[in-house]
Amino acid sequence: MGVRALMNDLTGSKSDKSECWMSLRAPELFRVMEKIDKEYALVRKDAQKYIEKIDFNKRMLEVVLAEATVAYQEVYKAGPLYARIPGGLPLGGPCMMKLPDTVLFFHRMKLRNDTFLRVNVLHNDMVNMVLRAHLSVYGLHLKGAYDHTTTGQVRGTLVHTPTAGELGIFLEDIKYTIEGRYRFMGDRLVIELIVSTLSIRNMALKYPNATDSDPPVRLLKKNMADFRTGLKTDLDKWVQDYFNGYLIVADLQDIPSLWKLREYDQYKTSKLAAFTDLAVARINKRILDIGGDYIRVPKFKIVAAYGLVINIYDGALRGLDTMYRRSVATTVFKRDNLRYVDAIIGFKDLEVSYRYVVNFPPGPLMPPSLTGVLRMSAKDLTAHLSLGLLMDPEVVELDINFINPPGPDDITIEGAANILMSNFKHILRYEIATIMSNSLMYGVGLLRTLPRCEPFVPGMLRNTTKLGKFNKKKTLSTSSKNSDEARSKESNYTRPQRRHGTTVKMMQDIGTK
Template sequence: MLRKRFFCPKNNIIIGFLLVVNKFIVCQRHCWTTFDTKENYKILKELDDRYANVRQNFHDTVGGDDFDKEMLMALLKNRGIAERALHDAEGDWTVIPAGINLGGYCMMKLPTSMLFFHRMKLRNNTIFRITELKNDFKNLALHARILLNDLYLFGSYDVTTATKPGVLGYEPSFGQVEILLKNVKYTVEGRYRLLKNRLNIEMIVSELHIPEIMMMYRNKNSTEEVQLKEKNIAEFSQKLKADLDKWLKDYFNDYLMHYVVADDKNFEKYNREKTEVLNKFTDKTIDKIVNRIHEIKANAVRLPSFTIYIAHFKEIRLRDGVLRGLDNIYRRAITTANTERDYTFWNVDTVVGFSDLKLIYRYDAILKSGLPPVTGTLILTADELTAHMRLTSVIDSGDTDLSFKFLEQRKPESLIVEGPANRMISNFKLILERHIIAIMSNTLMHNINMLSTISRCVPLLTAYTGPKDLDSYNKIDENDNNIDDNEINNKNVNQGNEELQRSSIEQPQTDKILIGTTSSEPVRSN
């Protein structure tokens, strides 16, 4: 009976369909770029096992409950003030700035407008609670959980209407805004480096969770509080997290500067071998990323177009945008790694740099007088940009996800205005400094983050194919931005299909969450 059912035509169709789908899924899976994570994890696992006793002895000698307690008490006593900051303030901790500067080129997208922030600061005397502080010297890691009760961001803003994608209306409108971040949970993992009997934090890997966000406009007539979601302040939270990471890294490195580790030749040998393996693996990974960038021609990335309506001009159009130099990527820190979820996932982290990035737009400033348009080129040059690069691998299968998160720009960018507008710079200096540079800088950061998709079958980076042919300024394609959106939407659909197909093979790994658990019992509060 079972044999007859097996060979019935209906079941044959179903079985054949499943075989075709399975074959298609496997083919799609193979189009993802691989990074040999499984092989390198085995090498490091064997290294860890071989030096297991050495690692445990080092932890017992250097660390322990006493070390953790001393570090915690020092952090509370010093109020989290790094020695270098206290030195710059000539010993007066009350004049130390908060250090969180969200000004410059920070934007917030609201339903019908864009807010451009400048001179925004975190209020001093922020209260925090430490719910966990623990060192794991076997794996050269520091774990901490910090609750930042209330973060008050206060500063100035400039608003521009945004009725549809790529179209902005600028009318000078300024004010002050206060943003309250409540019950912020900051989960930290510091990666140690041992060098010449000295420990220092090489990098901070963290997660920031902001459950409640309130915003209020502080003008003559203050408005009621408006509740926002985390996605509304995505740019804020990224900058905030980067600055919080820098704060803790500076503090702990200043604290460890006075701490000398006893000689342990065996552990130093282990640490040196592990670092060498990880650095070589990362360098090969970067080479693969560069080759992939060249393969999809993403060394020149097409950028969306913008139209800005502004006083003194009928409109300013930014078109034929191109970003060059994403392939100028290099490793600028040692590589560290850890495992999580009971050895389910393996994370490899490092800091990469980008040099000689150029973001170029052609502009058309169309005058209200009816005279011919003012045309030319805007060239934004940025150097020494850094980003956090992470490879997250499923240990059993070796499947790997790549991510990039923009960190900071170590050198100020420079903007060159070519064309007749250079002689009329005073007419649109404000819009140039506050809006156009902000748009270009955020576009640059966005595309660095989009390198996270470079290993996928359909990366979300559109190759630049050259300037569009225009018979006259009246024929500027106002839908250019929408064309880019459609291309990205199509890629998102294709990428979504790939991820669904991939997840059908990796069902046990689909619920991966990279957020640490929170502790309900505070250890100390200040």
């Protein structure tokens, strides 16, 4: 495709410009996927019959749960089946957690002891190339290494106290559903991607100096911030490896017309890749159109107990428009005319930067104020991009979550502070690094609003004239059917209530613009 043709394709037709809702031309994808599914319908049904004939679900459970049981048959007769999560597994960190007048910076979290996930449902669906499972656990006990700061009188001020240690984190009544998207690697099935939901009924903290009689500190859902997302991501990675360990040795060569099933997988994958690449290009262009390639992020002031003051300000997130696909794209048809497309993405040139001023306490041997720039690169960052597509009328939902957020080793210090870093290395490594990582998640979280008529948050864009021109260019008629609310009603589609706004809200509460 030539450059002119590509730009015309990205820009869309004149009818596309008449509406400000984002369009990814979902109806065309629906037609292509429906055609492929019909062409290979018999092959997929035969594969499902074979899977049921050899009792593949039971065989998978028998092997993957063997280490958690003495004898599968005995446990099977007894009732529930369990999968063992090994103690010491990293889960949920690093992250920030806001409490009343306090912010906790967790730089490491891990499972305290062996825990058992109850397997309520496990089903292999070869018609749709999906593994579905419903899991639950009564309680998870985590240990979190943390730093403690208090929020000052002025918003955006954090008072660092030399209080560190390990907290006990208790999670109760966890419901965890997974959807593993299959693809073929030669003659072997592998789970390419895990799409999941995680529900936690109660969460509490217990400080190390608390006695047995002291009640734990109950947390509200809004206090969990990005912890819930990090926990789900870590569980997804563990579950994917857990089941793929069995699939490596699973013999499926006797599946009827295996080569046709692989052909179906490859054909569908190629079409999805083309759609996802075009969708990502349109997302990048929309970000540029509204000036979202530069986003302001909140500023902070950190006051240390020994008089050191660090101001990080003029924060900016650049490079959201450098998104690209890093994995095979997968899809699943949900209901009616709703389809989800998922892929792992990266950013070619994403970074968050802050200007800093370090003021030392007065003294004859103390250096003067130090200034410079802190940069955190996210070039190696990966994220899970999920596109929810409704065909008629076309509605796009965009969700994105980090898989491996950057850490302290991704920070570059420019300026004189690089020489005297030992004076505040601890604060830099555990607090500033977490703030910058959360600023990245904060900015990327704003992309979820991109399909709407008024994306992002007012005041976050440096070049507001671009957003004004974009809205003027995409002006809607005064008819209510073209508004966001009316369009959702017209489609009779209720967007899933995802808890992805907590990081954005927390950064706004703690920091200042």
